[in-house]
Every structure is written in structure tokens, then in C-alpha cells.
Amino acid sequence: MPTSSMLLLLADGRFPAGAHAHSGGLEAAVAAGRVTDLGTLGEFLRGRLATAGLVGAAFAAAAHRAVPTADRAAELGRLDAELDARTAAPALRTVSRRQGRALLRAGRAIWPYAPFGDLPGGAAGPHQPLVFGLLAAAAGLSRTETALAAAHGTVTGAASAGVRLLGLDPYHVQALLIALAGACDTTAADAARAADGPPEELPAAAAPLADIHAEAHVTWEVRLFAS
Amino acid sequence: MRPETAHDESVPHTHPEPGVDPHAPLPPAARALRVGIGGPVGSGKTALVAALCRAFADELRLGVVTNDIYTTEDADFLRRAGVLDPARIRAVETGCCPHTAIRDDIGANLDAVDDLADTVGPLDLVLVESGGDNLTATFSRGLVDRQIFVVDVAGGDKVPRKGGPGVTAADLLVVNKTDLAPMVGADLSVMDRDARARRGDLPTVFLSITQDPLAHRVAEWIRHELAHHRTAVAAAPPAALPPSVAVPTGSA
Numbered sequence: 190m191p192t193s194s195m196l197l198l199l200a201d202g203r204f205p206a207g208a209h210a211h212s213g214g215l216e217a218a219v220a221a222g223r224v225t226d227l228g229t230l231g232e233f234l235r236g237r238l239a240t241a242g243l244v245g246a247a248f249a250a251a252a253h254r255a256v257p258t259a260d261r262a263a264e265l266g267r268l269d270a271e272l273d274a275r276t277a278a279p280a281l282r283t284v285s286r287r288q289g290r291a292l293l294r295a296g297r298a299i300w301p302y303a304p305f306g307d308l309p310g311g312a313a314g315p316h317q318p319l320v321f322g323l324l325a326a327a328a329g330l331s332r333t334e335t336a337l338a339a340a341h342g343t344v345t346g347a348a349s350a351g352v353r354l355l356g357l358d359p360y361h362v363q364a365l366l367i368a369l370a371g372a373c374d375t376t377a378a379d380a381a382r383a384a385d386g387p388p389e390e391l392p393a394a395a396a397p398l399a400d401i402h403a404e405a406h407v408t409w410e411v412r413l414f415a416s
Numbered sequence: 417m418r419p420e421t422a423h424d425e426s427v428p429h430t431h432p433e434p435g436v437d438p439h440a441p442l443p444p445a446a447r448a449l450r451v452g453i454g455g456p457v458g459s460g461k462t463a464l465v466a467a468l469c470r471a472f473a474d475e476l477r478l479g480v481v482t483n484d485i486y487t488t489e490d491a492d493f494l495r496r497a498g499v500l501d502p503a504r505i506r507a508v509e510t511g512c513c514p515h516t517a518i519r520d521d522i523g524a525n526l527d528a529v530d531d532l533a534d535t536v537g538p539l540d541l542v543l544v545e546s547g548g549d550n551l552t553a554t555f556s557r558g559l560v561d562r563q564i565f566v567v568d569v570a571g572g573d574k575v576p577r578k579g580g581p582g583v584t585a586a587d588l589l590v591v592n593k594t595d596l597a598p599m600v601g602a603d604l605s606v607m608d609r610d611a612r613a614r615r616g617d618l619p620t621v622f623l624s625i626t627q628d629p630l631a632h633r634v635a636e637w638i639r640h641e642l643a644h645h646r647t648a649v650a651a652a653p654p655a656a657l658p659p660s661v662a663v664p665t666g667s668a
Contacts, residue, residue: 203521205520205521205522205523206521207521207524209511209513209516210508210517211511287527290523291527354512413512414509414511414512
């Protein structure tokens with residue numbers, strides 16, 4: 190089944206799943222003076238792709254893989270626990286579940302018969318990558334395409350926040366994303382391959398500084414982004 | 417409910433997803449009337465929300481959702497003003513895009529509305545206040561049933577003539593701070609004439625919240641809309657099932 194248009198739709202930042210309200214940790218990094226210009230934004234995005242990008246894409250691919258299995262709900266439960274374990278900062282767990290809830294709302298409206306009822310998480314919401322895996326499966330995407338769209342989203346959202354927070358030239362930021370495209374493809378391929386293994390062996394890349402920033406960010410009285 | 421009789425397992429058949437409710441959401445009748453309040457920065461949106469909270473305090477089960485540019489400023493103002501139980505106020509963060517959160521990507525606001533009902537029980541009316549934006553910001557019909565657009569005379573008496581979707585299409589246009597008109601040289605008759613020209617039969621209310629802290633005419637308009645909403649709910653036919661959507665399993 191040709192899925193190119195479907196892939197583009199799910200990778201589009203305009204997909205109504207609340208991404209516009211999140212900076213992927215960039216707002217806190219900007220406030221800390223660690224991201225100040227195009228060069229440091231590029232480094233930030235590369236780091237994000239290698240950590241949250243890889244882990245999110247791998248869990249999305251693993252959730253996608255779980256869809257046709259007999260014990261889908263149990264498998265999604267294991268993935269939920271594993272992703273919690275990989276998300277050290279409580280603030281980021283909350284963010285992931287809140288974004289999962291937003292994505293779930295869109296998914297239920299578009300694919301009412303997809304097996305979203307098997308997602309764990311209760312009232313707090315399911316982790317965003319797990320919802321994305323189910324949504325991508327409902328859309329008929331392949332596992333690699335699922336990982337690709339997930340990885341892509343982790344860098345484009347933060348890049349867009351960079352334009353808004355730093356007033357950077359949008360053409361230069363787009364060129365930055367173009368330069369990162371190869372790394373994004375590689376990350377997605379790695380993530381899709383990793384999804385062949387058991388949940389406990391999925392990637393666990395993390396950045397302590399991103400965790401610290403996220404914990405500080407939620408305590409701010411005035412902030413522009415939800416994360 | 418399960419059928420009492422066993423069915424023939426030799427006949428190939430499928431069941432719909434057992435974990436999924438295949439029904440469309442409840443018809444609008446079963447929920448609160450949602451009214452969006454938008455308008456430029458400083459036009460008095462939050463003051464109007466506070467006035468309506470006072471007006472409906474003993475009359476309606478009320479909830480408020482704010483969409484600040486700077487997170488919780490407006491929600492904090494309402495909490496400090498003591499016009500509504502803080503549990504009935506939710507703030508949505510909008511990532512520099514207040515118009516996106518009320519028009520293109522409304523999930524966070526819908527979550528906030530759901531959270532209100534989950535925590536404080538059924539509501540009659542939910543006011544959704546937009547972050548101060550420009551003349552082009554309007555609410556999605558997927559988020560609100562009715563919308564009020566607030567401009568003020570200090571913003572210049574040309575605002576109604578300039579139009580924009582808020583001025584031309586809002587269900588109610590509120591021209592606030594009429595008490596300031598003499599001080600800023602604004603001609604209310606010009607604003608009235610231009611609003612009529614832009615809005616046709618849609619209503620416009622001139623208001624000074626400092627002189628009318630209960631915003632009587634706006635509250636009256638909401639009461640009317642609420643009565644209409646309840647009638648529509650009572651008369652609404654059962655919701656149609658959503659179109660059947662196949663569930664591809666996706667290929668590895």
C-alpha cells in the first residue's frame with residue numbers, strides 16, 4: 190500500500206496534536222544561555238535527535254510492532270513501564286503523557302476503530318510515542334516510516350520554537366533541518382531495527398542537562414511553552 | 417451485553433475492537449455551553465470574564481479556561497480576584513501561538529474543558545478566554561458553541577471599520593471601556609455605524625465594566641444563548657455513528 194501521503198500528513202507539524210505549545214526543552218536551554226544562535230541551536234537539535242529522538246522513535250516503532258500481536262495490551266504495558274524508566278525527570282513524564290493525550294484525541298477522532306483502548310496510562314494519559322505507534326499503524330505506515338515521522342517531529346518542533354524564541358532567520362533554521370535530514374534518517378532506521386528486540390533492550394539515551402532544565406522549567410512563573 | 421445463544425464458531429467472522437467504544441461522542445445536549453471570549457490585548461477580556469463570573473455566581477455551574485501568552489497570568493488574576501473557585505479555572509499554555517490553541521489545534525483546550533467537568537462535576541457554562549491576539553483570531557467551532565469578540569474604544573474608533581474575522585463574524589461584539597471615549601477622542605456613533613455595516617444582523621454591545629461590573633447586557637445575551645443551547649440539546653436526534661473506518665494493521 191502506498192503510504193507516502195499518509196507519512197507526510199502524520200509528520201506535518203500542523204497535525205493537531207498540540208506540538209505548537211512545546212519547545213522540546215529549548216526554552217529552558219535558551220534561558221540558561223546554552224542556546225543563543227544558529228550554531229548552538231544546531232548542536233541542541235543534534236543532541237535532542239540522539240536522545241529523545243532515538244528513544245521516542247524506538248518506542249513508537251515498538252508500539253507499532255505490538256499492534257497485530259495477540260497480547261497487545263500487555264506488550265503496550267511493558268513499553269509504558271520501560272519508557273517511564275527511561276524518562277528520569279518527572280516533568281518530562283508528565284509532558285509525554287500530556288502530549289500522548291492530545292495525540293490520542295486526534296487519533297480517536299480520525300481512526301475511531303483503532304485499538305487505542307489497549308493503551309496504558311489511565312487519566313494521566315498514555316506516553317506520546319506509544320500513541321504515535323498505534324496511530325501510525327492505523328494509518329498504514331510501515332515501522333520504519335513510523336520511526337521516521339517520530340524522530341522528525343522531535344527536531345522540527347524544537348526548531349520551530351527556536352525561530353519564535355530567538356528570532357532566528359527561518360531560512361537558516363530550515364537549512365539546519367535540511368542538514369540534519371541524514372542523521373534523522375539514520376536515527377529512524379536504528380530505532381526501527383531496535384524495535385525488533387524486547388522492550389527492556391530498547392535504546393535508553395538521555396541527557397541529564399535536559400532533565401535538569403525540564404525540572405527547572407516547570408517551576409517558572411512565566412514561560413511561553415508548556416515544555 | 418452478550419447474546420444468550422451461542423454462535424456457530426465454524427462460521428468465519430470478526431468482532432469489532434472490544435476495547436474501543438465505536439460510538440460518536442455524546443450529542444452537544446449533554447454538555448455545557450462553551451463560549452469563547454477573544455479580542456486584542458488589553459481590550460478587557462479577563463475583566464469581562466470576571467464580570468460574568470460575578471453575574472452568574474449564584475445562577476450557573478461555571479468553569480473558565482484561559483489561554484495566556486505568558487502561561488497563567490490571566491488565570492492567576494481570576495484566582496486573586498476571588499470571583500470563582502480556583503478549582504473551576506484551568507490555564508492552557510500556548511507556546512507563543514494563542515490563536516493556534518483556539519483555532520487550529522484545539523486539543524489542549526478540549527482537555528482543559530474535560531478536566532473541569534471531571535474534577536468539579538457537570539457544568540452549565542464554560543468560558544474559554546483566548547490569549548490577547550490580533551483582529552484575525554477566532555475560535556474553532558470544534559471548541560466553542562458561541563464566541564464573543566471584545567474590542568475597546570481606547571484601541572481607536574476605527575477598529576470596527578477595519579473588520580477582520582473577529583469583528584465581522586463573532587456572535588457578539590463587545591465594545592468595552594465606553595467610559596474612556598471622551599478621553600481618547602473616540603466617537604461611539606462611528607463605532608456603532610461601522611459595526612452595523614460590518615456585522616449585518618449580528619449583535620453589538622457597548623460596555624463599560626467599570627460602570628457595569630456585572631456586564632448585564634452580555635450576561636443577558638449568554639442566558640439567551642444558553643436557553644437556546646438547552647432547547648437544541650433536548651430536541652437533538654441521537655448522534656449518528658461515525659463512518660466505518662477500516663483498521664489496517666500496518667506492515668512491519
